[in-house]
Amino acid sequence: MTRVTIHDLRDARYCLAGVRPWFRRHGLDWQDFLTHGIDADRLRATNDALVEPVIQVAKTRAATMEASDGRA
Numbered sequence: 001m002t003r004v005t006i007h008d009l010r011d012a013r014y015c016l017a018g019v020r021p022w023f024r025r026h027g028l029d030w031q032d033f034l035t036h037g038i039d040a041d042r043l044r045a046t047n048d049a050l051v052e053p054v055i056q057v058a059k060t061r062a063a064t065m066e067a068s069d070g071r072a
Contacts, residue, residue: 003037008058022050
């Protein structure tokens with residue numbers, strides 16, 4: 001399970017001023033996202049192609065972290 005965080009949005013160079021209303025339009029809790037991140041599958045369930053690049057950033061981050069922990 002991949003979790004997308006605010007860091008992933010920034011690394012993907014998404015405009016946070018635009019992302020907040022996007023969360024609202026899709027019924028997603030912005031504050032909960034800031035605190036806990038969000039599951040990639042939940043983002044995909046919005047059927048918005050714009051989520052795929054940030055999910056890829058999150059997957060790359062997770063793989064890098066696992067590799068640096070020796071878990072790869």
